[in-house]
Amino acid sequence: MTDSGNDWLRRDLGAGWSMLDSGYNRPGHTAIYICVDDGKALVYDAAHTASAERVVAALAERGVAPDAVELVVVSHAHLDHSGGCGALLKLLPHAKAMVHPDIIEHLAEPARLIEGARQIYGGDFDRLYGEIAPTPRDRIVAFEEAVKLGGRELALFNTPGHTFAHLCLHDPQAGVLLAGDVFGAHLPHWNGTMVVPAAPTQFAPREWKASVDAIMARAPERILLAHFGVLDSDLEGKAQQLRDEIDHFVAIAREAKEQGGDRDFIADRVMAWWEPKFKQAGAAVDRDEVGVELLLTVKGLALWLEKHLETYAP
Numbered sequence: 001m002t003d004s005g006n007d008w009l010r011r012d013l014g015a016g017w018s019m020l021d022s023g024y025n026r027p028g029h030t031a032i033y034i035c036v037d038d039g040k041a042l043v044y045d046a047a048h049t050a051s052a053e054r055v056v057a058a059l060a061e062r063g064v065a066p067d068a069v070e071l072v073v074v075s076h077a078h079l080d081h082s083g084g085c086g087a088l089l090k091l092l093p094h095a096k097a098m099v100h101p102d103i104i105e106h107l108a109e110p111a112r113l114i115e116g117a118r119q120i121y122g123g124d125f126d127r128l129y130g131e132i133a134p135t136p137r138d139r140i141v142a143f144e145e146a147v148k149l150g151g152r153e154l155a156l157f158n159t160p161g162h163t164f165a166h167l168c169l170h171d172p173q174a175g176v177l178l179a180g181d182v183f184g185a186h187l188p189h190w191n192g193t194m195v196v197p198a199a200p201t202q203f204a205p206r207e208w209k210a211s212v213d214a215i216m217a218r219a220p221e222r223i224l225l226a227h228f229g230v231l232d233s234d235l236e237g238k239a240q241q242l243r244d245e246i247d248h249f250v251a252i253a254r255e256a257k258e259q260g261g262d263r264d265f266i267a268d269r270v271m272a273w274w275e276p277k278f279k280q281a282g283a284a285v286d287r288d289e290v291g292v293e294l295l296l297t298v299k300g301l302a303l304w305l306e307k308h309l310e311t312y313a314p
Contacts, residue, residue: 015174020058022047028188037150041069046084049130069095075180076166077103086133100165101142107135161208175221185227191281196245197293198300205246253305267298
């Protein structure tokens with residue numbers, strides 16, 4: 001990753017792609033991806049409000065004017081991906097936000113997203129997200145499966161599991177697949193350890209594993225993660241780790257159901273699963289370090305257990 005003299009980092013990935021650290025939460029936490037082809041640009045994910053100016057600066061570094069951006073693809077509705085969309089489109093006069101149709105209203109009227117996030121993050125919400133601007137409804141379009149950018153054809157497809165409406169983007173020409181949150185989190189300070197937050201309220205294990213299969217069926221050379229960076233080796237091995245992680249979460253939910261375990265019980269079981277992996281990777285990670293991921297996972301599993309466990313079949 002290259003430092004351009006600012007307090008943020010951008011990495012040139014080649015083949016027209018670059019990765020920008022959005023600045024959300026902490027360095028190396030949430031990425032935004034930019035593709036430029038024949039003078040036209042696409043942005044994948046919008047992170048939080050404060051990242052909008054970083055995107056414009058990153059475009060300028062590549063000699064791209066704001067009015068050359070045609071699309072901002074928002075992977076899903078969670079505010080670390082969609083929260084900056086309204087602010088970003090104010091700076092990109094010709095861009096449209098391309099999203100799954102199920103989240104159009106969430107971007108145009110983000111009050112419910114904000115309320116839900118405040119319940120999770122409490123007093124940290126304002127620090128993390130700032131003021132969230134609505135995205136003008138007339139600048140939001142439902143995603144198309146085939147998108148042309150300059151001289152290349154890009155593919156968008158829904159990959160439920162982390163949420164019901166979650167868009168991945170495949171660039172066959174570059175051999176890259178942008179996976180949002182559906183391929184887990186591999187933060188740099190975790191030394192490659194995979195964590196799969198089972199976020200509320202739409203954790204869907206069967207669909208998630210099918211989405212992993214759909215990603216791997218496209219045979220990407222590199223998978224670009226929202227959290228955080230590039231996977232470029234042993235992709236099938238990492239896909240199997242992801243499937244195993246999802247299955248283990250189901251097992252934890254079953255155990256909690258059978259033993260009458262509460263959310264503290266689930267949290268203990270999740271940490272008992274994660275801690276040996278961090279230790280094996282030599283990552284100095286404790287319960288506080290993964291507090292957000294743990295909180296999301298516990299809430300997600302508890303809600304799924306209450307609503308869906310009895311009818312779940314792998």
